[in-house]
Amino acid sequence: VTNGYMTIEALQLLCDAGLDAVNVDIKGDAEAVWKYCGADVEKVWRNCVEFKKRGVHVEITTLVIPGVNDDEDCLRGIASRIRRDLGENTPWHVTQYYPAYKALEYKLYPKRTPVEILEKAWKIGHDEGLNYVYIGNVPGHDKENTYCPKCSKLLIKRYIFSIIEYNLNPDNTCPKCGEKIPIIGGYRRSPPTF
Structure with missing residues (x-):
C-alpha cells in the first residue's frame, strides 16, 4: 500500500x-x-x-x-x-x-x-x-466479495481480510460460465496456527 x-x-x-x-x-x-x-x-x-x-x-x-x-x-x-x-x-x-x-x-x-x-x-x-x-x-457487506463480471456468480466470499469461500476453478475461471478471472496465483486453504 x-x-x-x-x-x-x-x-x-x-x-x-x-x-x-x-x-x-x-x-x-x-x-x-x-x-x-x-x-x-x-x-x-x-x-x-x-x-x-x-x-x-x-x-x-x-x-x-x-x-x-x-x-x-x-x-x-x-x-x-x-x-x-x-x-x-x-x-x-x-x-x-x-x-x-x-x-x-x-x-x-x-x-x-x-x-x-x-x-x-x-x-x-x-x-x-x-x-x-x-x-x-x-x-460483512456483500460488495467486499468478488463476482464474475460475465455471469455475476459469487467467486470469492470475504469477511474483512479473510476468505470464507473460494469458488474459482484451479485455472482461475468461473465455474458457471468459464470466464477467465485475472487473479494472480491461487488459493490454498491452510489450518489456523496458534
Whole structure:
C-alpha cells in the first residue's frame, strides 16, 4: 500500500527489488489532493501507469470522505481514469472513512462514511465499466466479495481480510460460465496456527 507519490527512479528501484503488486491510494481529484495533501495527483496517476507498464499488478484504493471526495464528479473521474489508464480489470476499493487522529482538527466529517455513499461509489465504478469494485472497511457487506463480471456468480466470499469461500476453478475461471478471472496465483486453504 502506497500513496504513490515518488520519482520514476524510486519506482524503478522498487520494481528492480522485486515488487510484483501495489495498491495505490488515490485520495481524490486534483483539487482535493492539493488542498488536503499539498500534492499533485497527476504524479500518482503517472506512477500507477508506470507500475503497470513494468508488469506490476496495480489496485487502487480511495478512502471516501464526505465533503472531501464523495461527490459524483470526483468518484466518476477516478473510476473513468482507472478504466482509461489502467484497464477495466483493475480493482478499485472504495473504503469507509472513520475519524481518527487529527480528523476533527482538519474539520473532516465527524462520523464514519455512510454506507449509502460507498454503495453510490461502487455503482459509479461499475457504471464506468470497472469489473472489480469493492467496498472496504464495512465487514460483512456483500460488495467486499468478488463476482464474475460475465455471469455475476459469487467467486470469492470475504469477511474483512479473510476468505470464507473460494469458488474459482484451479485455472482461475468461473465455474458457471468459464470466464477467465485475472487473479494472480491461487488459493490454498491452510489450518489456523496458534
